[in-house]
Amino acid sequence: MAAQGGVAFQEKVSRLVSRQNGKPVLKPSRALALGDTVSNRNPKKREATCITEISVLMACWKQNNFVDSLCCNETNAFYTCVAKAQAAMKNNSGQSNIQGGRLPPKQATILLKRYPNQRSEI
């Protein structure tokens, strides 16, 4: 898009910013250029994993006055649940890099840092 009509695009932007044709349409407070980084926003609201396992374990603790050896079944169930949740997280993060229309914020930052804005003349 911008690569095809580069010069025409710049002319349009300068027309929108100029004061010669009445009030300017755009009043940019910052430079109209891509930044060097993208902020790390977490768009998805994930929920806590293994809550049932934790509550079962804690009920067992309450019953047995916090003696660990009597709660080993619940403890092992909790550990397996945690391991499964970790594996699921890893798989999901591997998929989100490929799917979706956008790059995830970390990958976008890496890409932008390879071509940073010129701060001084070389």
Place this chain on the structure above:
Amino acid sequence: MAASLSGLLKPWTPRVFLVRWSRYNPYYLEPEVRKEAYSQPESELSAEEKEQRELKMIRPIKAAASGVTSSVFSDPVLSKFINMMMEHGNKVLAREIMTQTLENIKKKQVEKYHKAPEGQKEEIECNPYTIFHQALKNCQPVVGLESIRKGGKIYQVPIPLSDKRRSFLAMKWLITECRDNKHRRTHMYEKLSQEVMSAFVHEGNVIRKKNELHKMAESNRAYAHYRWW
């Protein structure tokens, strides 16, 4: 991310190699120290293991760290504990303390063994290594607490801990408890052996600290939903 970046890096060594604090190019692979890995003929996971071996023949390998050995007596848990006890790089002293601790534990257990009546002799554990490992396992917390900010207030939320974190906490608690809360004129190996023996039977200050953590987590169980992972 690191995997994709290391695909771009060529195998290079810098012209000036720092002796201390040297950081290897991620292209270098970890060395395999265990002898059992080299004595397996062809009967492993054929695809993955063979690929790994092919890769290791081509890629450069890091030098093994000086704390790692391929002897039968090397124990990663014990090495980690010795490193955590070490101060100012005095590994000799830390190892000495550790061997004295194990010797002390063995002496006490053998004394108990000889004094015990015939029926109870089999129940007394004399191997100091098993006692040490079991004591560390008994000291490990199951859940930990994390401060999470929600709506301006900070809550202590119970979270699951990784295996590494749990073993680290157990070792750290053991060392700090021996350093701080004991009489100053006793030797470290004496303090450590006392604490390890009491942790083996679920007594002592470290077990108490673990139980207090569990009680705090249990009292805060309503906040468990504030986690998002």
